[in-house]
Amino acid sequence: MLTNSILTITTFVPTAGAVVVALLPRKGRIIQWWTLLVALATFVLTLHLPAHFTYGQQGFQFEQNYSWINHPAIHYHLGVDGLSMWLVVLSGFLSVIGVLASWNAIERRTKEFYFLFLIQQTSIIGVFVALDMFLYYGFWELSLVPMAILIAMFGSERGPKTALKFFSYTFIPSALFLVAILWMYAKTGTFDFVEMQRSLTTNVSLFSPQALWWVTLAFLVAFAVKVPVFPLHGWLSDTIYEAPIAMAMVVAGKLGLYSIIRYVLGLFPAQARIFGPLMIALAVIGILYGAGVALAQTDVRRLVSYAMLSALSFATLGIFSFSVSGLDGAVYQTLNEGISGSAILILVAFLHERYGTYEMKQYGGLAARLPNMATFYVITALSLGGLPILNGFVGEFLVLSGTFAQHWRWTFFATLGVILSAAYLLWMIQRIFYRPQSSMVINSAAPDILGREYAALVPIVILMFCMGVFSPYWIHAIDDGVAGLADRSAQATHIITNPVLAEKR
C-alpha cells in the first residue's frame, strides 16, 4: 500500500507542511520545530525507497501513473530507478540539514522562509521522481520561484538584482526547452518519458537528425545552466553568496546533472554523442577555471562557490565519457557535492555567524580557539579534495578512470584540477585556522561548535566516511540505473571502444 503511493506522499508531505506553516502563529520557534518535523518525516519517507528497492531490475520502480489531463495527454507519472533513488534520499537528508543550518541564521520572516523552503523541497523531489515531461517541467520551473524570492528577501542590498539574474539565467533557456518538449509532443503524441523513449527508438524515421540536434541542444543548454557548465556559470557565485545557506546548498548541481543523464542521454543518446567532445572540453575548462578562480579568492564564501563549479564539472566530465564507470562516478560526485558542498557552506555560515565576515584576511589562528570547528573544516576540505577513504575520492576516481580510456589528454588536465583543489582548500584552512592569531580572533570571543550545530554536521561527516568506505552499497543501485544508458549510447553510434564498458559486460 505504502509502496504504491510512497513517491506521491514523499513529494507532497513538504507542501502539506508548508500550508500548515502559513497558518501557524509567528511565535517563538513553533515554525522551526514544525518544519524540522516535516523535514524529518520527508527524510524517513525517502528511506523507504532504498529499503524496498529491487536491485538488478531494469526500468522504474514505485511507479504511479494516472491520467491527469485528457487532452493534451498529460499523465501524473512518478517513478524512480537507480539513477534517481539516491538523489531523492539525498534531498530528504539535506532538507533536515537545511532546517538545522537555518535555525539561528533566519530569525525574521520565518514564516515566509520556511513556507518557501518546504515548497522548494517538493519541487526538488518532484524533479527526481516525475516521469512525465509536463510534470517534470512543472517541478523544474517551480524550483526557481522560492529560490528567487528568498534571495531577494534575505540577500544583501544586491539581493533583488541577484535574484533577477539567477531567475533569468535559468528561465530563458527553459523557454526554449519548453519549445523542445512541445515539439517532441507534437511528434510523439505523448509527454511520458518512457513512451517518448520508446517512440524515439522504434520510429526513427519520424525524426530528422537535424531537428533532433536542435532539440537536444535546447535540453542540454537548459540543464547545463542549472549545473552550471563552464560558460553558463555567471549566476552561480552571486547566488551562492546572496542566498540563505539552506537554499545555497541545493541551488547548484543535482537537478541539472540528473536531468542531463535522464533526458539528454536517455532520450537522445546519438545526439549526446555529438555534443560529447564539446562537453568534455567545457567540463575540463570548468574544472581548471573554477579551481584557478577559487585560488584567487580572498572571500571564503566566493571561494566555495568556485570550488563548487570545479567539483560539479567533474560530474559533467563523467557523464560525457558515456562509460558505466564515468556515469557511476558522475552520479556519485553529484551526491558528494550535495553532501560535502553543503557541509562547507554550513561551516562557512557558522564562521560568519560568529565573526560577521567572510574575508579570510581577517581570520588567522582560529584552530587554537575553535578546535572542533577546525576538525570539521579539515575533514570537509579533505572530502572535497578527494582524499581516499572519504566520499570525494570515489567519485573523482570513477570519473577519471571512466574518462581516461577515450580522452586521456583531457583526463590529464582534469587530474590537475584535483591537485589544484587540494591547494585552494588547504590554503583556505591555513589562512583561517593556522596563521598567527589575528586581532579579530583575539578580540572577539566566540563559542566552538554548539549542540544544534553538531546535529547538522555529525551526520554529514559520518556519511562522508561511509560513502568513502562502503561505496559499493550506493554504486550497486546507481549501476542499475546507468548501465542501460551507457549501452544505449554505445549502440547509438556502434562504437564500442570503451574497455571499461566491455569489462563490465
Add this chain to the structure above:
Amino acid sequence: MNTTPDVLRILPEVILTITGVLIMVIEPSLPAGANRKSMGWLATVGVVAALGASLYQYQLPPGTGFFGFVQTDAFSAFFHVVICGIVLASMLIALDSIGGPTGDLGEYFALLCFGAVGMLLMTSAVELLLVFIGLEISSISTYILAGFRRKSARGPEAALKYFLLGSFATAFFLYGIALVFGATGTTAVYTIAPQLGSSQMPLLAIAGLGMILIGIGFKVSAVPFQVWTPDVYEGAPSPVVALMSTAPKVAAFAVLLRVLYGALPALHTRWVPIVWWLSVLSMTFGNLGALRQKSVKRMLAYSSIAHAGYILAAFTALSPDGVAAASFYTFSYAAMNVGIFAVVSHAGGFDDRLTLIEDYRGLAYRSPLLGAAMAFFLISLIGIPFTGGFFGKFYVFSSTLHAGFVWLTVIGLINSGIAAFYYLRLATAVYSKAPETSPADSVPRPAMSLLFALLLTVAATLILGIVPGRILDMARAGAGTYSSVNPAADANTANR
C-alpha cells in the same frame, strides 16, 4: 425544432439589464448622505444571478433565438461565464477601494451592469450588426467608467483618449461589416461562410476582413493599434482597469473567433499571416515596452498587450485546439490580471496612491496577505507551472507548434522569458527590505469584499493551473461548435 423560449437565449443579459435599471431607479431615492455601497451589493447579486444563468445556458440544447440574431452554445456559455466572473470580481474590488459614501456609486455600478450586457451580447451574437450593438454598449459604458476620477487631471484625459480611439476603432469595425455585406449580401455570421464561396467580389470581403481586424485589434490592444493602452490604464481608476483590461478584450476575442472561424474560414490563407504578425508584434513590443516602465499600471498595460499577442498566436493554429487554447488563455489571463489589479486597487486606492514599482517595496511586510497575493499573480503572469498562466501558454504554444509554426512558438516562449524579468522585478520589490518610510505603509486593511475577490481569482488561477480538465473540456466543447476547424486544415499549414 427550436422549442427553447427566445428569452432564455439572452437570460443573463436580461438579468443584468434589470439590475442596472433597478439601481438607476433606487439610487436617487436614497437620502443624500446615505451609504450607497448597498447599490454595489445589489449589482453583485445581479451578476451572480447572471453567472448562474450563463451556466444554465451551458446546459441548454444549443440553438438560436430572435430570428437567428443570438446563439447560445458551449462557446458563448464559456465566454459568458468568464465575463460574468470578471465583472463580479471587479465589482467586489470597487466595493473595497471606493472609500466612504460617494454620490456617484449608483451610476458606477449601473454602468458596470450595462457594460457587461454589451460584452455578453458580443459573445452570443451571431449577427454582425448585433455584435456591433453589443460592442457599442460595452464601449460607451467603459468610456464613462475610465473617466470616473473627474477631479484628477489624468481621469478625463484617459477617458477622452479611450473614447476617441475607441470610436475610431468601432467605425472601422462597422465599415468592415458593410464591406462583408457588400461581398456576400448577408451579415449573419453563419451564412457568410457559404455565401463567400460563390461571392463575385472576393476583394471586398478581404477588405472587410482587414477593417474588422483593425477594429478588433484596437479593442484587444494588439500592436500596432495599442497606443492608447498605457495612458488609459494609467489614468483610469484601478478597479475600472481590472475590468477594462480583461472583460472587453475577452469579448472582443470571442467576436474575433466567431468572425474568423465562423464567418471567414475560407479566407484563412489571408488572415493567418496577418494574425501571425499581429501576434509577434504584440508580444515583442508589449514585453520590450514593459521592461522600460517604472509605473506599475503602465507596466501592466504593456504586459496586457503582450498577453493579447499570446492569445492571437493561438488563432493561427486553425484547429479545435487553437480555438480552445485561445478561449482557455482568455480565462486564465482574466483570472490573473483581475487578481493583480485587485491588489493594485487596494494598495493604491481609487485615486492611485502607489504608482511606481519602487512604491511597492516592502508591501509584503506591511501586509503579508497582499504581498503574497501579488507575488502569486506575478508568478502566474510569468508563466510558472501549476498556475493558469502557465497552462494557458503551454496550451497555446502546443497548438501553434502542432500546426507547424515553429518560429511563432520560439518567439512566443522567448518573449515569455523576457517578460519574467519585469514581473519578477515587481515581485522582488514587494519582498525586498522596505525603506524607512515606505509609501506602502499607508495601505489599509482589506475589506471583506476584496478578500472575496482575491479568493475568487486565486482559486481560479490555481484551478486553471492544476486541475484544468473541466474548463478545458468546456473550452474544447466551445471550439467544437466550429465546423470550419478540422484536421484537414492542419495539413494545409503544416508546411509553413
